Amino acid sequence: MLTAPLPIRVNIRKAVTRSARYAGALGAEQIPQFKDLLVPEAPTIDVVVEFGENDEGQQYAAVEMQGRVVLECQRCLKPVVCEVQGNSRLGIVPGDEQAKQLSAGLEPLIAIDEVDLWAVAEEELALALPVVAYHPDGECEPPKSDRRERSESEETGSTGQEAENPFSVLSSLLDSDGTKEK
Numbered sequence: 001m002l003t004a005p006l007p008i009r010v011n012i013r014k015a016v017t018r019s020a021r022y023a024g025a026l027g028a029e030q031i032p033q034f035k036d037l038l039v040p041e042a043p044t045i046d047v048v049v050e051f052g053e054n055d056e057g058q059q060y061a062a063v064e065m066q067g068r069v070v071l072e073c074q075r076c077l078k079p080v081v082c083e084v085q086g087n088s089r090l091g092i093v094p095g096d097e098q099a100k101q102l103s104a105g106l107e108p109l110i111a112i113d114e115v116d117l118w119a120v121a122e123e124e125l126a127l128a129l130p131v132v133a134y135h136p137d138g139e140c141e142p143p144k145s146d147r148r149e150r151s152e153s154e155e156t157g158s159t160g161q162e163a164e165n166p167f168s169v170l171s172s173l174l175d176s177d178g179t180k181e182k
């Protein structure tokens, strides 16, 4: 697990020229939008950003992230810890026009002079999050509705409720009359 926080701003030209590599931890400060998803016992996500230039002279930032987040299980609605993994190559361009020229496999990252690594990481995490989360099979907590149904069926067996039903009282009277006549 990485402990040093990721730097916030990076000069694009310098980073590309040096093929700079930044590794750091994303915590509540770096990704405020997702701070509630961080696992309390290990509240950081590792991220590595590498700058470079491809054969076509396009500047890029390769972003890799790995960590764990807490999501809501879609079966039992209880918290479930999920692995997140992100891996993308962002082509750094000054505007939409240049974004259209990017090679296949490069997603546009519109930036001039500087890149805000925290903002990039937050966006990449949003893309890396699973759309739906579930506990592994058989590990969900039983939903509350199950327990309620069980106690209701136990109650229907009681005699108190049957006596309240006028028809059941009537039918038992008719039955006993019939046996007397025979």
Ligand SMILES: [Zn+2]
Binding pocket: 073, 074, 075, 076, 077, 078, 080, 134, 135, 139, 140, 141
């Ligand atoms: Zn569950």
